Amino acid sequence: MPASAGVRRRGAVRSEEARIAVLGATGRLFATQGYDHLTIEGIAAEAGVSKQTIYRWWSSKSAVVADALIEDKLLPDHPVVPDTGDIRADLIAWMQSLIDLVAQPGNDGLVRSLVAAACESPDIGTRLNDALGITATVSTRIEAAVAAGQLPADLPVMEFVRALVGGFVLHSLERSEPAPDIAERLVRALLH
């Protein structure tokens, strides 16, 4: 009968070094090449790790990406939602900074890559909202507005956030011209 606590199993332990190298390499390549052109072999080479080491711990490319997403290797810092008391102005400001972020050179295609990854993997899909910084910042702000009576008490916050982010995502997929007032219009579509 094994000891109740952690009977450290035999053999060498998983190399934390390798794990970090893989996730770091994934982040770097994701940023430079996008999700589609990411390859397991490329990650292994960039990380200085063997393919088998990746396959041993992750089941697929998207699993690696999902992990890298969790560990914040994939994205630049998310903008935070300001809180001036004016929920509409705050959301517009936040949406604008989100748009500015992905409009920066180098960040081109970042949303597309994330969405492509989400299409492949339920894991990433689930975390897509989080990845765009929503739960942590937007939901909180919305709930504050609800509490302040600026928004109806029965507002389905999660769906509200999804609609907001979804609108942004669809806009990104269209690669349309950067209409200057898109942030304002998008927020106004929800807050009328």
Next chain:
Amino acid sequence: MPASAGVRRRGAVRSEEARIAVLGATGRLFATQGYDHLTIEGIAAEAGVSKQTIYRWWSSKSAVVADALIEDKLLPDHPVVPDTGDIRADLIAWMQSLIDLVAQPGNDGLVRSLVAAACESPDIGTRLNDALGITATVSTRIEAAVAAGQLPADLPVMEFVRALVGGFVLHSLERSEPAPDIAERLVRALLH
């Protein structure tokens, strides 16, 4: 003297038969295998057409898919938006039928496939809204509601629609449990 306009160039003319076979095959395979597992070789084989014939007229897999999308080979019939005078009830009904549509066996992953295609191709991205039947049916209904005074006159209709569909898309990507009231909550998030 020949007709003024087309100075018909020399050489054999493009085979309409081949064009149709390719788009048809694309539609069939897209439905059964999804966008990711679609291959040019597979389409060529299914269509009874040579690869070169595909590459001669389309530049990539996504270009073929975009064309098939235009020609309505990819999607089952879109639900139409009812018009009972109650904009909220109508949108909920429409959203519910959309959800039911993609919940049907065989249509699983259809939205994911479409979005994946949109990630690869600006063309498809642009048409994604149309593909989901929006411009044709939803926008019209929204505008009617605006005209009827049920929605503010300055509502940015396009963004409203994008938010609605975007919310639906993000929900689909999450593959979450089929919450029964999701249609209602999504619409209520926008119409509060």
Next chain:
Amino acid sequence: MPASAGVRRRGAVRSEEARIAVLGATGRLFATQGYDHLTIEGIAAEAGVSKQTIYRWWSSKSAVVADALIEDKLLPDHPVVPDTGDIRADLIAWMQSLIDLVAQPGNDGLVRSLVAAACESPDIGTRLNDALGITATVSTRIEAAVAAGQLPADLPVMEFVRALVGGFVLHSLERSEPAPDIAERLVRALLH
């Protein structure tokens, strides 16, 4: 009134211009790219002629090449065999000039290309000897030597020539170092 014999058939007549363009293009491409890399499409493009025009008059690549060979489009001028009375010296001199000819830059691979063509086509095979200028010049010289009593009367001239040229061809296929006395050794192997 037309010539009595030829019941000139109806329709346009074969374009001599096209025929010449094809053979000329064949010669040019054969010289620069070798037989293997010669393509019908390449010849058609170089000649400014449609593929069908080639296929209408020639059955295959090798048929075109055979024709070009006959019309002397493929080869630089063949060296002639001198006649000083000394058959051995004459053959060595001729062989040496043959070796020098194919050693010139640009003529590299010419023999290989010819032999490759001969491997594909009986026609070209038959004419390979002729192509290397043998029948016309060497045989005559040999026969003169036979007549002069320098070579046995029952010498099988054709086989003698074949052995001489065959030795040269095998030497060319080996791409060995250009041994300076190879011409002399080759002739001495036959005239001992």
Next chain:
Amino acid sequence: MPASAGVRRRGAVRSEEARIAVLGATGRLFATQGYDHLTIEGIAAEAGVSKQTIYRWWSSKSAVVADALIEDKLLPDHPVVPDTGDIRADLIAWMQSLIDLVAQPGNDGLVRSLVAAACESPDIGTRLNDALGITATVSTRIEAAVAAGQLPADLPVMEFVRALVGGFVLHSLERSEPAPDIAERLVRALLH
């Protein structure tokens, strides 16, 4: 302590099984289809091996063929040169058996295929003489004849052999009628 010389590198070792399968398949296909119709894809399929495995170890079709040639996968057993003391009769007998060999059904085109391969590859060219069994058997017999005083002491043996085989090769390329005394005439051209 490892052996001084080969510091065995890491990773899986080359599969001898695959190597043999490839050369065997090459031999089989070469015999049935000839060099021209040999394809890498065909070899891979016949050998039950992936194309990449072939491209990893050989640079081209001709390299595979050259290897198969070395390993004697391509040719039936070469006739040996008899030694009755009569060099002329022996050579005629050998040449006749060579001619008979390639005249057998199934061996048709074997010489042409070999020569075609030699045209493409210096390697094969170099080994073409060996492939026809010359160095091993003919040269030895010739040298014996030289030693016995039947042939001049300064005879360039290599060139003599090349002329003999070259004559045979040119004869084969011509696909002429099987003259019954061709072996005798060819040898007499050299031994007069």
Next chain:
DNA sequence: AGATAATCGAGACGGTACGTCTTGTCTTAGT
């Protein structure tokens, strides 16, 4: 003058094979 028949260019067509790339599994040696 028309009809007929063969030419020519251009180029689309279904195919085969190329050589490269990636995937996911496996084997071997080093730590």
Next chain:
DNA sequence: ACTAAGACAAGACGTACCGTCTCGATTATCT
């Protein structure tokens, strides 16, 4: 035990030519 290296079977990629075919224009002969 776990890693790095790398070979392996499978199969898609996009390209190059193959040989056949269709198109419209042109040219020549026959009625």
